Amino acid sequence: MKRYARTLTACLTLTLLTALTSCTQGNEDRTLRVLASPELADLEPLLGELKDDTGVRLDMDYRATADLSGARSPSYDLAWPASDRSFLLRLQDRGEQTARPESTSIMRSPVVVGLTPEVAGTLRDRAPDGRLSWADIADAAADGTVRFGMADPRSSDTGRAALVGVATAAAGTGSALREQDVSCDRLRGFRSGQTLSAASSRELLATYPGHQGEANTLIAHESELLSLNASGKLREPLRIVHPEDGMVLSDFPLLLLDPGERTAYRKVVDWLLRDDVQRKLMQRTWRRPVNQEVTPSEPLREPVGNALSFPDRLSVVERLVADYGDPASPTTDQVVFLLDFSGSMRGARIAGLRAAFAGLSGADPTSTGKFARFYRGEHLTVVRFGGRVLQERTVTVRDDGDLRTLGKVVAADSFDASTAVWSALDRGYRLAAAAVRRAPERPVAVVLMTDGESNAGISYEEFLRRYERLGADARAVPTFPVHFGEADAAALKKAAEATGGRMVDANRSSLADAFKEIRGCH
Numbered sequence: 451m452k453r454y455a456r457t458l459t460a461c462l463t464l465t466l467l468t469a470l471t472s473c474t475q476g477n478e479d480r481t482l483r484v485l486a487s488p489e490l491a492d493l494e495p496l497l498g499e500l501k502d503d504t505g506v507r508l509d510m511d512y513r514a515t516a517d518l519s520g521a522r523s524p525s526y527d528l529a530w531p532a533s534d535r536s537f538l539l540r541l542q543d544r545g546e547q548t549a550r551p552e553s554t555s556i557m558r559s560p561v562v563v564g565l566t567p568e569v570a571g572t573l574r575d576r577a578p579d580g581r582l583s584w585a586d587i588a589d590a591a592a593d594g595t596v597r598f599g600m601a602d603p604r605s606s607d608t609g610r611a612a613l614v615g616v617a618t619a620a621a622g623t624g625s626a627l628r629e630q631d632v633s634c635d636r637l638r639g640f641r642s643g644q645t646l647s648a649a650s651s652r653e654l655l656a657t658y659p660g661h662q663g664e665a666n667t668l669i670a671h672e673s674e675l676l677s678l679n680a681s682g683k684l685r686e687p688l689r690i691v692h693p694e695d696g697m698v699l700s701d702f703p704l705l706l707l708d709p710g711e712r713t714a715y716r717k718v719v720d721w722l723l724r725d726d727v728q729r730k731l732m733q734r735t736w737r738r739p740v741n742q743e744v745t746p747s748e749p750l751r752e753p754v755g756n757a758l759s760f761p762d763r764l765s766v767v768e769r770l771v772a773d774y775g776d777p778a779s780p781t782t783d784q785v786v787f788l789l790d791f792s793g794s795m796r797g798a799r800i801a802g803l804r805a806a807f808a809g810l811s812g813a814d815p816t817s818t819g820k821f822a823r824f825y826r827g828e829h830l831t832v833v834r835f836g837g838r839v840l841q842e843r844t845v846t847v848r849d850d851g852d853l854r855t856l857g858k859v860v861a862a863d864s865f866d867a868s869t870a871v872w873s874a875l876d877r878g879y880r881l882a883a884a885a886v887r888r889a890p891e892r893p894v895a896v897v898l899m900t901d902g903e904s905n906a907g908i909s910y911e912e913f914l915r916r917y918e919r920l921g922a923d924a925r926a927v928p929t930f931p932v933h934f935g936e937a938d939a940a941a942l943k944k945a946a947e948a949t950g951g952r953m954v955d956a957n958r959s960s961l962a963d964a965f966k967e968i969r970g971c972h
Contacts, residue, residue, distance in 0.1 A: 479501075479505045479506075479507065480505060480506045480507065480711070480714040481506075481507045481508075481509055482506060482507070482508055482509065482527040482528050482711055482714055482715070482718070483509045483511065483525055483526050483527050483528070484508050484509060484510050484511065484526065484527065484528045484529065484530050485511050485513065485514050485518065485520065485523075485526045485528070485529045485530070485531075486510045486511060486512050486513075486514055486529070486530040486531070487512070487514045487530065487531045487532045487607065487650075487702075488512045488513070488514070488650040488651075488652040488653065489532055489608070489650070489651060489652050489671065489673075489674065490510070490512065490530055490532075490702070491510075491512050491652060492677070492734065492735050493510075493731075493734075493735065494510075495734065496727070496730060496731070496734065497510070499727075500718065500721055500722075503721055504714075504717040504718060504721050505717075506714045506717050506718050508528070508718070510530075511526070512652075514529065514530070514531045514607075515605050515606075515607075516531075516536045516603070516604075516605060516606060516607040516609075516610045517536040517537050517539075517540050518531055518534070518536075518537040524708075526707050526708075527706075527707055527708040527711045527714075527715075528704060528705060528706060528707055528708075528711070528715065528718075529551075529704075529705040529707055530556075530702070530703075530704050530705070531607055531702070531703070531705075532559075532607045532608060532611075532671070532700040532702055533607050533611065533700045533701065533702075533703070533760075534553055534703050534705060535607075535760045536607065536610065536764075536767060537705075538550060539761075539762075539763070539764040539767060540764055542764065543763075543764040543765075551705045551706050551707055552705070552706040552709075552712070552715070553703045553704070553705045553706075554703060554704050554719045554723075555701035555702065555703050555740050556701070556702045556703065556704055556719075556722050556723070556731070556740065557701070557702045557728070557731050557732070557735070557737035557738060557739060557740055558699055558700065558701050558702070558737060558738040558739075558740060559671040559672050559673040559674075559699070559700055559702070559736075559737045559738060560671070560672050560692065560697040560698070560699045560700070560754050560757070561608060561611045561612045561615055561669065561670065561671055561672075561697055561698050561699075561700065562669075562670075562671070562672045562675065562690055562691060562692050562693070562697060563582075563587055563598075563667060563668075563669055563690070563691040563693060564667065564668040564669075564670070564675040564678075564679075564688030564689065564690050564691070565596075565666065565667050565688060565689045565691060566666040566667070566686065566688060566689070567686050567689055568666070569590075569595065569596060569666045569667060570689035570691070572590075572595060573586055573587075573590055573595070573596075576590075581694045582691050582693060582694065583619065583693050583694040583695040583817065584615060584616045584619035584620070584693045584695050584696075585619060585620075585695065585817040585820040585821055586820065587616075587640070587667075587693070588616065588620070588637070588639055588640035588643075588820055588821050589639070589812070589820035589821075589823065590643070591639060591640050591641075591642060591643025591644075591825075592639030592640070592642060592643065592812075592820075592823050592824070592825035592826065593812060593823075593825070593826065593850075594643070594826045594849070596643045596666065596667050597643055597644075597645045597664065597665045597666050597667065598643050598644055598645065598646070598665055598666075598667035598668065598669055599644070599645065599646030599647065599648075599654055599658060599661075599664075599665040599667070599668050599669070600612055600613075600644060600646075600647060600654070600668070600669040600670070600777065601647065601648055601649070601650055601651040601653075601654050601670070602647050602648065602649055602776075602777055602778075603770075603771045603774055603777075604771055604776070605649045605650070606648075606649065606650050606651055607700070608650070608651035608670055608671055608674075608700070609647075609651065609669075609777075610767070610771065611698040611700060611760075612669045612670075612698070613637075613770060613771065613774055614627065614698055614758070614760060614761065614767070614770065615693070615696065615697055615698045615758050616637060616640055617631070617632060617637060617770055618631075618696065618698075618758045618759070619693070619695040619696060619758075619817070619821075620636045620637060620640075620818075620821040622817060622818060625759060626758075626759035626760065626761050626762055627761045627766050627770065628761075628763075628766065629763070629765065629766055629769070631766075632766060632769050632770045632773065636818075636821040636822055636969060637773075637774065637821070638781075638783060638825060638828070638969075639821065639822075639823055639824075639825035640821070641774060641777075641780075641781070642780070642782070642825045642826055642827050642828075643667075644777050644780075645664050645665050646658065646661060646664055646665045647777035647778055651670045651671065651674055652674075654668070654670070655668070655670060655674050655675075655677075655678050658678070659678075659681075659683040659684060662684065662685060668688060671700060671737075672690060672692075672736070672738075672750075673735055673736040673737040673738075674736075675688055675690055676690070676736040676749055676750075677735070677736050680736075690752075692752055692753075692754065692755055694755070694756075695756065695817070696755065696756035696757065696758040697754060697755065697756070697757065697758060698757070698758050698760060699754060699757045701740070702737065704718065704719060704722070723740070723741055724741075725741060725743050725744055728740070728741040728744045729744050732744065732746065732747060732750065733747065736749070736750070738750050780827070781891070781892065781893065782827040782828055782829060782892060783828055783829070783892065783893045783894070783895070784828075784829035784830070784831070784882075784885045784889075784892055784893070784894045784895075785828070785829070785830055785831070785894075785895050785896075785897060786831045786833065786878045786881050786882055786885075786894070786895070786896045786897070787830070787831065787832045787833065787897045787899070788833050788835060788874045788875060788877070788878045788896065788897065788898045788899065788900075789803065789832060789833065789834050789835070789860070789899050790835065790836075790869060790871075790874075790899055790900035790901055790902065790934075791834045791835060791836050791840055791862075791864070791865050791866060792836045792837075792865060792866055792867070792868060792869040792900075792901075792902055793836075793865050793866065793867055794869075794901055794902050794935065794936075795865065795901055796865060799901055799934070799935060802960060802961040802962070803860065803899070803961055804857075804860050804861060805961070805962060806960075806961040806962040806964075806965045807856065807857060807860045807965075808857065809823075809962050809965075809966075810822065810823055810824050810965060810966075810969065811823065811824055811850075811853040811854075811856070811857060812824070812850070812853070814962070814966075818966050819966065822965070822966040822969040823969075824847055824853060825847065826847055826848060826849075827846065827847065827848075828846070828847045829844065829845075829846050829847075829885070829892070830844065830845055830846075830847065830856060831843070831844040831881055832844075832856050832859045832860065833874065833877060833878065833881070834859065834860075834862060834864075835866075835869075835870060835873075835874040835877075836865060836866020836867065836868055836869060836870070836906075837866050837867065837868030837869065837870045837906035837907065838866070838870060838873070838906075838907075839874070839877055840862075840864060840866060841859055841862060841864075843855065843856065843859045844881075868905050868906035869900060869902045869903065869904055869905055869906060870904060870905075870906040870907025870908075871898070871900050871903075871904035871907070871941075872904055872907060872908050872909060872910050872912065872913040873906070873907030873908050873913075874898070874900075874907070875896070875898055875913055875929065875945065876908060876912075876913050876916055876917075878896040878898065878929070879896065879916070879917060879920060879924060879927065882894050882896055882924055882927040883920055883921065883923075883924035883927075886921075886923045886924050886927065890923060894927045895927060895928055895929075895930060895951070896927060896928070896929045896930070896949075896951075897929075897930050897931075897932065897965075897968055898929055898930070898931045898932065898942070898945070899931075899932040899934060899956075899961070900931075900932075900934065900937045900942075901934045901935030901936065901937055902935060902936055902937055903936070903937065903938045903941075904938070904941070910941060910944070910945070913945075914948060917948070917949070925949075926950065927949070928946075928949050928950040928951035928952075929945055929946055929949040929950075929951040930946065930951045930952060930953070930954060930968045931943070931945055931946050931951070931953045931954070932953075932954050932956050932961070932964045932965070932968070933953055933954065933955045933956060933957060934956040934957065934961065934964075935957070939953070939955070954967050954968055
């Protein structure tokens with residue numbers, strides 16, 4: 451009996467020690483290396499509390515890029531970006547669907563627009579209902595009213611989300627961007643308004659107070675703009691606009707890169723989603739809680755509205771970002787418009803042409819019109835032709851006065867009896883070749899609009915011979931013929947294919963729609 455008691459005591463003691471040892475091991479301190487968005491540096495004050503409550507220390511490396519370059523490095527246990535969209539698209543593109551890491555949304559913030567009070571008032575006065583859209587911002591950037599700062603989409607998830615939002619609104623499909631939606635980029639006018647940039651939105655907003663004279667608008671997460679307003683560093687708080695045509699929403703997910711750290715990861719996630727912690731996150735970072743039990747504070751009660759979908763193909767995102775280019779290197783296009791002023795254009799046809807040009811000059815109030823308009827810094831040449839060149843004028847758009855100058859050319863009432871289509875196109879390429887020589891970095895395109903067959907001047911074959919004698923840079927300039935009236939569609943299509951452009955049929959819609967379609971296709 452005594453032996454049994456001693457044995458039982460020993461077993462109980464061993465069991466207790468084993469349990470205590472197990473508990474101690476489960477609660478031992480852990481340090482997890484985290485590749486984090488630079489935006490999340492505002493979480494530092496809370497990380498000590500996380501360590502005290504869970505025993506898990508997060509060693510944050512605030513160098514995460516939009517696609518989490520380096521996230522697969524063994525040195526990182528977790529990743530914490532503003533969004534994992536580009537990262538997951540890259541995994542998908544590599545065929546690594548099964549390697550998708552566990553991910554948990556921690557908080558949310560939409561990408562919005564912050565305007566100085568003066569600019570906000572100006573734009574709202576222009577809008578019939580006072581509500582602003584990405585189209586309104588793009589229109590105001592094109593005419594010089596808006597000068598904005600935005601993080602570089604090549605490196606920053608915030609800048610990329612903003613660019614996707616603008617491009618999605620410009621496409622006007624109401625769905626995620628597709629390849630064809632970015633084949634003819636309509637963001638040139640929007641891009642012309644960018645005057646400040648940085649590798650990350652955190653860096654951009656940190657430097658903005660010292661550069662308020664250079665930009666009157668910031669595009670960033672709602673949380674960042676609210677935080678900047680609360681800092682007292684601005685002359686006046688920015689007016690935050692939630693674009694009516696939708697926003698891309700970031701959910702700041704925490705990703706588990708090392709499955710061996712799942713236990714510690716779950717501790718961190720559970721702590722971050724607690725009611726009291728979600729409330730602290732909201733109060734300290736101005737991000738919206740994902741925990742539905744937490745009531746948003748007053749500044750965060752504005753409805754997000756239409757959350758825009760992110761593209762589901764990496765190639766779409768890469769093409770969009772590549773086309774936007776380096777924000778620090780402004781690009782301005784040159785377009786040569788060859789406009790048929792033969793006698794058959796009199797009446798309704800010339801009225802349609804003039805209306806189309808007025809729309810491109812800012813008179814078109816539609817969303818597509820605002821994205822497709824002429825913009826400050828753009829170089830425009832208008833050549834009126836019949837059997838010969840009737841008039842030629844080039845302007846660099848600085849203000850509405852330059853656009854009125856072109857309007858007067860288009861408004862001219864002199865017409866010709868014949869139509870020299872290929873001679874006009876040859877003249878267009880001489881102008882394009884000169885433009886390429888002056889500024890090789892500037893994209894150039896030729897737009898040819900005619901309503902009849904060529905019955906004067908050189909032949910199509912002669913035009914091709916002259917075209918082939920041009921330098922390679924000049925031959926790279928595309929032609930976009932606009933098929934209108936009784937024009938020879940087959941011949942125009944051949945010219946488009948020979949020069950790397952494409953034909954647009956205005957007979958199916960209107961000249962205004964045809965010119966909108968061509969804008970940005972160069």
